[in-house]
Amino acid sequence: MDIRMFSLQKLEKEHEELVNNKDLASFKKDLQKSKKEIQEIINSYNNMKEQQEIIVRDLKRIEDENNSFLSEIQTKEKNLYNNSDAGFKELESMKENIEELKEQYREKEEEQIELIAASEDLAEGIEKEKEVIKEKKQEFNEELKEFKKLEEINDKKIKEKEVEIQEMIQELPPEVYSKYQAVQKKYPLTGIAVLEEGNKCSYCRLNVSVVKLREVERKDITYCESCSRLLTGKKEDIK
Numbered sequence: 001m002d003i004r005m006f007s008l009q010k011l012e013k014e015h016e017e018l019v020n021n022k023d024l025a026s027f028k029k030d031l032q033k034s035k036k037e038i039q040e041i042i043n044s045y046n047n048m049k050e051q052q053e054i055i056v057r058d059l060k061r062i063e064d065e066n067n068s069f070l071s072e073i074q075t076k077e078k079n080l081y082n083n084s085d086a087g088f089k090e091l092e093s094m095k096e097n098i099e100e101l102k103e104q105y106r107e108k109e110e111e112q113i114e115l116i117a118a119s120e121d122l123a124e125g126i127e128k129e130k131e132v133i134k135e136k137k138q139e140f141n142e143e144l145k146e147f148k149k150l151e152e153i154n155d156k157k158i159k160e161k162e163v164e165i166q167e168m169i170q171e172l173p174p175e176v177y178s179k180y181q182a183v184q185k186k187y188p189l190t191g192i193a194v195l196e197e198g199n200k201c202s203y204c205r206l207n208v209s210v211v212k213l214r215e216v217e218r219k220d221i222t223y224c225e226s227c228s229r230l231l232t233g234k235k236e237d238i239k
């Protein structure tokens, strides 16, 4: 048979490897992982911002409450002063009431202080996350650029390989090419073999018989006895 069939199969194999470029695929996987990680950081950043907004609202509410407490206390203290001629019991109860209000006021004030501290911690965390997101995004974009560059180079190689394949097909006599296609249908990208040193089949690595060797030398259509691949010539004859 025609040893150019083996060369064509080699080109098609190389084409296949470029199409399924393992390095590019694993690079792409890494990029997707990084993207997911960045999204998770963004989610946590957004969560902190939401918490921050809630705290701001709480602080506003507490501030309003405290203001009204204060004015209530002031009003009641004024009443106490103006009612100095009221009965002892009544005065005592008014005083008690004012003390209670003051106690509530202090509690609110403590809550306010805690919230302010929490808000400051959050603000710090938010700033940090913002920086991390910025850095990670920059890193990601650089890697993406590198990936696109490699992908472009690979695409170019694929196109070049396709041209080579087409040229080789044009070169082959039609009956050889249709035999090639039939064999490929049965054993995709492995159907064509050659004899290597020591008359070994290039596919299964087993020795072929002398009869087979003669058939190959006569360029007959002949198959390896062990793996049924089409033997198209001797490796040393590949141009």
Ligand SMILES: [Zn+2]
Pocket (backbone or CB within 6 Å): 193, 201, 202, 203, 204, 205, 206, 224, 225, 226, 227, 228, 229
């Ligand atoms: Zn074989």
